[in-house]
Amino acid sequence: MSADEPNAKRRALGTALLALPLLSTPAYASATGEKVRVPAGEFLGVRSDGVVTFRGIRYGADTSRTRFKPAQSAPRETAVIKAWQNGPVCPQRAKTADAQSEDCLRLNIWTTSLDTRAKMTVMVYIHGGAYATGSGNDPLTDGSILATSRDVVVVCVTHRLNAFGYLSLGRLDPRYPDSGNVGQLDLILALEWIRDNIAGFGGDPTSVMVFGQSGGGAKIATLMAMPAAKNLFHRAATMSGQQVTASGPLNAQRRAAAYLKTLAVDPVSANTTLLVEALDAVDPILGGAMYFGPVVDDRHLLRHPFYPDAHPQSLHIPMLLGNTVAETRAFFRAEHKVWRGLNWENLAERLGPELRVDISPERVVAKYRGWFPEKTPAQVFISATTAGRSWRGQIIEAEARATANAPAFVYQLDFENAAHTDDIGLVFGTTPSITEAARTVSARMREAFTVFAKSGDPGWEPYKLTERKTMLFDTTSRVASDPRGRERELFAEALYVQPGT
Helix, strand or coil, X not given: CCCXXXXXXXXXXXXXXXXXXXXXXXXXXXXXXXXXXXXXXXXXXXXXXXXXXXXXXXXXXXXXXXXXXXXCECCCCCCCEECCCCCCECCCCXXXXXXXXXXXXXXXXXXXXXXXXXXXXXXXXXXXXXXXXXXXCCHHHCCHHHHHHHCCEEEEEECCCHHHHHCCCCCCCCCCCCHHHHHHHHHXXXXXXXXXXXXXXXXXXXXEEEEEXXXXXXXXXXXXXXXXXXXXXXXXXXXXXXXXXXECHHHHHHHHHHHXXXXXXXXXXXXXXXXXHHHHCECCXXXXXXXXXXXXXXXXXXXXXXXCCCCHHHCCCCEEEEEECCHHHXXXXXXXXXXXXXXXXXXXXXXXXXXXXXXXXXXXHHHHHHHCCXXXXXXXXXXHHHHHCHHHHXXXXXXXXXXXXXXXEEEEECCCCCCCCHHHHHHHCXXXXXXXXXXXXXXXXXXXXXXXXXXXXXXXXXXXXXXXXXXXXXXXXXXXXXXXXXXXXXXXXXXXXXXXX
16 A cells, blocks of 8 residues: 555546446336345345345444544434435545545445345455545445356445544544544444344355455454454455554654644534545655554554564454555556656666665666566566565565464466556456456456355465465466565565555
8 A cells, every 4th residue: 555545546436437337326227126124224225137236324323423433333224224325435535426424334235135044255345545535335346246246245335534534633632542543443333234234135244254455455454453353254355455564653643733733623523624624734754645544552453463473363364465566557657757757877766765665776776677677667667666565565464474374365466567456346347348358357356256255265375485376367367486586585675664654
């Protein structure tokens, strides 16, 4: 996950929204209503083409009433709820197709059966956006294809983000000791709702996988270290998203103070517009946009998720970890200033700040030129920044799991020099204007993810430090031992601390 991720993610989502039909209000000519009764209430969904869709179901109460505090469970609905429209999304800087509101604790469900005897595996998707943007309503994460083609129940969750979910006020105001992690607590509340209600949607509450891309993967890695999340999920998959270390309490306090200085009014009574505008505060540790994320608060997160080792709480949970081969292509688009006049003479200077680890950029350039003499300066820039940033965190997590002899499986998406976010549409089968080659890759990835969700084994050997078996997803997928091993070894020489923490 990168500090550039919110902008890259917004661009990707914007493209998807233009390419796909808006699904917030179903208008299916052949659709029929389907009602389900569960402990949370009665909900009316829409059946079309073999899948029943429920949108905007509340799992938590309106958080404007509990701002900066743990959310309350949604009260049981007394009337039949027409779950036909997407719910609001958390207030954020990104433009969204759906309304933005603090009443955002909602989830969407796709299922092929409402029979409690179906006991289908449940796949719960947690969206990305670097803890700052995004929602569970993205058309790319529509679960219809995944549910109908793989016989699973798919759930997408929306929760509090940025200052609403991760503004750590505890050291500044004793009334809000949980505020730095309430976004994570929202996800735990959603998983509790799923545990208590998903059987009515044909799901098996004893077979739940959480999976998420970028910030979503980081949220999952954090959940694996949170005591309150214990036993709420049984498999985990992270896609280009890691959380090796969380924010320490003092850095979180400094960020909260900087945010409050920019806000300049009482955050508890301020309207949402002002709270969002204050997100432009400069981060006092990193510079640039303010970082929000989970905090080691001695209450809900007692230590770092993968430091000094993989958290013992979740070692029994099989974990699937993956990255794309050219992550940073998503962050450095054609118009980015880094490309202006880039050549071998200035490559090291421009590369250094983007590696996110303290390593000699001149040495990195020399190594890459020796290993890959055919690569251009631009290609070396993408390869090196990819290896030094998100992929580095994934390697650390996989190594920590392997060291603990905990089940871990690793993949790399190579297809068409894949960039950050490219795996989302392939896993869901929703890639816009999909080609036949992409269909092949998508089918293979959907199979691997769903087989793993059901069994804890995606179909290739687990990651061990001796061989580092990795599935390379491409038009012809294959397992390789230690792909990009030289790059891994080079960046292993530099001390790694998760950016933002």
